[in-house]
Amino acid sequence: MDAITQPGIAVSALAFIVVLGILVFVHEFGHYGMARLFGIKVDVFSVGFGREILGFSDRHGTRWKIGWIPLGGYAKFAGDMNAASQPDPALLALPETERAQLFQFRPVWQRALVVAAGPGINFLFAILLFAGFFMTFGHQFTPPVAGRVLADSPAARAGVVPGDRFLEVDGRKVDRFEDMVRIVAVRPGEPISLLVDRGGTTVRLVATPGIRTEIDRFGNRYVKGRLGIESGPLVVERRRPVSAFFWAVDETVQMTRLMAETLVQVVTGRRALDELGGPLKIAQFAGQSATLGLASFITFMALISVNLGFVNLLPIPALDGGHLLLYAAEAVRRRPLEPRLQELAFMSGFVLLISLMLLLTMNDLASFGLWEGLRNWAG
DSSP states (O other): OOOOOOOOHHHHHHHHHHHHHHHHHHHHHHHHHHHHHTTOOEEEEEEEEEEEEEEEEOTTSOEEEEEEEEEEEEEEETTBOSTTOOBOGGGGGSOHHHHTTOGGGSOHHHHHHHHHHHHHHHHHHHHHHHHHHHHHTOEEEOOSBEEEEOTTSHHHHHTOOTTOEEEEETTEEOSSHHHHHHHHHTOTTOOEEEEEEETTEEEEEEEOOEEEEEEOTTOOEEEEEEOOEEEOOOEEEOOOHHHHHHHHHHHHHHHHHHHHHHHHHHHTTSSOGGGSOOHHHHHHHHHHHHHTOHHHHHHHHHHHHHHHHHHHTSSOTTSHHHHHHHHHHHHHHTSOOOHHHHHHHHHHHHHHHHHHHHHHHHHHHHHTTHHHHHHHHHO
């Protein structure tokens, strides 16, 4: 298939800002909503950074605003002194009734729930998007049955025959052919177990997925595992609310698991770091999904919402997962870590995140052919 025309920079930028703005609002509203549930005062709720271009103050004293740099957002709790949410020492002199409204003086379990609510609502938002999609556009899936098995393929060498119904792949239960594809895709060149139902008899096989490079309609390249099995016909079923919610949860869980497996593979060296994309790639994909229509754009937004929730739960200081790690240490020690140690942790986490972002951006520029173009120009 020939690559279709890429969306323009303006379309990609606008689609990226829309997706990021919505998901940042959702994420920060998770923090805000849980804080308000516990009666914690929130000074600022911002979508975007930098100078305020639009905003208002509500009756609770929270300033809701939009910053001119649309690359994130934050909810600032009353009394926060820095990114580690350490309290201003002067707050200790406040009356008990006023301190009761401050995040830093709440029990550790309440602070943990406020922090976890951000990633949590991202997962919930993705589930709701998927559920609405399955009820409106229909749920596309394929039964986990082998149609045609390609000759001399990894599946054929493993003993898979047409008509085999897959029950488990790599020890994980599969309900759809798509489940199997997801698992195999992140296992190129690695032996995996297959449990199939063959005419009422359970058969266990071992296959080693081949390695293939896919190019999508926009010309993007992906390295994936391949068994060499063609599926049966695609089924499209419009789900009822309860069924849609169930399958939406399953879709979100499968995506999260795939992200976790990919991260482990990168950390352990089984996948190259240059396979990961950064903000420029996300912007490009946002534009591509927007040009493909509403259904594609909704699916992309759900995927990024899952990604945002997953990344924020990583135990890196400066991310929500880093906060939760420190709260866990505080719960075990029965007292917070020393302020200086917390500051060092968050500074190191911030440096790590900035370094990773720069590296991913370099990957993005390389995938766009910038470095090769510069070499050709210099030569």
